[in-house]
Amino acid sequence: MAWFQKTKKGLAPKEKAEVPDGLWLKCENCNEIIFRKELQKNRFVCQKCRFHFRIGSRDYIELLLDEGSFREFNVDLISVDPLKFKDTKRYTDRLQAAVKKTGINEAIRTGIGTVDGRKIVFGVMDFEFFGGSVGSVVGEKIVRAVERAREQKYPLVLVSASGGMRMQEGMFSLMQMAKTACALSEYAKEKLPFISILTHPTTGGTTASFSMLGDVIIAEPGALIGFAGPRVIKQTIGQDLPPGFQRSEFLLQHGFLDMIVDRSRLKDTVSLMLKHLCD
Amino acid sequence: MAEMFALEFERPILDLEKKIKEMKLLSGNSKMELDDEIARLEKKVEKLRADVYSSLTRWQRVQLARHPERPYTLDYIRRILTDFLEMHGDRGYADDAAVVAGFATFQGRSVFVMGHQKGRGTKDNLYRNFGMPNPEGYRKTQRLMELAARFQRPILSFIDTPGAYPGLGAEERGQARAIANNLLLMANLPVPIVAVVIGEGGSGGALAIGLADRVLMLENSIYSVISPEGCASILYRNSAEAPRAAEAMRVTARDLEELGLIEEVIPEPLGGAHRNPLETAERIRETLDRHLQELCALPVAELIKRRHARYFQAGRWEKAKS
Secondary structure (H helix, E strand, O other): OOHHHOOOOOOOOOOOOOOOOOOEEEOOOOOOEEEHHHHHHOOOEOOOOOOEOOOOHHHHHHHHOOOOOOEEEOOOEEEOOOOOOEOOOEHHHHHHHHHHHHOOOOOEEEEEEEEOOEEEEEEEEOOOOHHHOEOHHHHHHHHHHHHHHHHHOOOEEEEEEEOOEOHHHHHHHHHHHHHHHHHHHHHOOOOOOEEEEEEEEEOOOOOOOHHHHOOEEEEOOOOEEOOOOHHHHHHHHOOOOOOOOOEHHHHHHOOOOOEEOOHHHHHHHHHHHHHHHHO | OOOOOOOOOOHHHHHHHHHHHHHHHHHHHHOOOOHHHHHHHHHHHHHHHHHHHHOOOHHHHHHHHOOOOOOOHHHHHHHHOEEEEEOOOOOOOOOOOOEEEEEEEEOOEEEEEEEEOOOOOHHHHHHOHHHOOOHHHHHHHHHHHHHHHHOOOOEEEEEEEOOOOOOHHHHHOOHHHHHHHHHHHHHOOOOOEEEEEEEEEEHHHHHOOOOOOEEEEEOOOEEEOOOHHHHHHHHOOOHHHHHHHHHHHOOEHHHHHHOOOOOEEEOOOOOOHHHOHHHHHHHHHHHHHHHHHHHHOOOHHHHHHHHHHHHHOOOOEEEOOO
16 A cells, blocks of 8 residues: 555544543643542642643532532433434434443433532533533423522522533534523523533533523633634634633633632632622 | 526426527527427426425435525515615624624514525625624624614514634634523513524524524525534534435424424425525515514513423423333
């Protein structure tokens, strides 16, 4: 075979564990070798460069809510396959694989918990489940959470981590943008705050609906936040993107975030904001 | 005369039509015995049309929805509405030519009308950014929808966009927030909103002016969560698989009617809207009028309640058996 016909192998993205197993691991940003237990203790933030490793929904429940206070609801809502969608695999098979991989039912968990003793409705997305994509169930769980918060007069805190709307449910997915907006428009009539926390990554229709509709919008440092994905933009404009483009710091600079908060101060910040608005 | 743009499956029909036209010219001049031949060809083209258009694939409908001769928002506004006063600008940054908006008279009543606007030809398309709005386009509609609500004017929305523009400036100026704000506003706007998809319903960029009490679609229009090309490049790692993605996502008007996500499909004249724009406009006018009259009869509280119910039921799930 001629050399120019050879295709490079090994460029395909590898399946990466959220935080890789093993005793030691390397910071993705500064290459510091970190003892795993140490990293865990520091909420998966590199102590040298403050790089925030991606963490899952369980970690955020632990991080933000008082210990043992989370009471999850609507756990039993599960996705169906309304379009009988099949690409290289069936949607139903992909769903099963996601459940098996993550041990959770869908890309969001919702429930009631307390922050320094204050009751809130809490929702947290999980990027590990289907890239945090929003289909019918995620939309329905958000709407029910918003409704619960409105009825019981609790503040709403939502942590986003999502690649956008879920293609496999077609237009049902797109409708979740409108559906969550309808619920939030009712919630906004009450004297109740909605705190939206954006984590890496929050893109697509998720950003273009409920994530960006917070009364207060907080992001973790270095998170990719945007409407179109960087690859699509690069393709469209045919030039490289400036460094830091669509990162939290870029959004703060352009006026789309209230603040960027280090994970170590996230709970205290949410708690204080709730005090300012609700007490 | 410039040759009309033709899709692959349109070509044989257009060729035959051209031939018939030529023969008619000939026979008209010289009374030659071409009448039988013309009649034979006319029958043939009729059958060809019926065959082609009764079995369009989803991908063929995508192509029709994007047809460069297809009527655009301003074509319909000129045909269906009168006294149109176009309004410009978001009062913050710029005027976005990919979105048109203003007040006009529809069936004797003042309404607010907005829509995506594609361009015809290269120069016009560059001006219109191929119908892909930037944040200021959505902010223009936001400002004017608020005005419409204050003066209790119903809203008509024409949807025809490949999507919100994925550019550097668009992200810098908050494309996501602009779309989200429109959704939040339209969710509670105290006036009737009727949206009609006339061509491409490209994802969030379409929905941003499409949250409505009634959503209607022209027969050969499409509406999808991601473009077939975008879907194909992610799922099949090849955008040339777009026809497969269009099938899998079920993007056509009839699909969405079956799935219960839109209220009505407006049939197009045989061959598509571009073959008979006047007739198409007439059908849109009649359908819009019917829906608008129904909505205008509702008290505001009831209108909003039904609008929310419309979206709350959009989705399919089940309860896990434990």
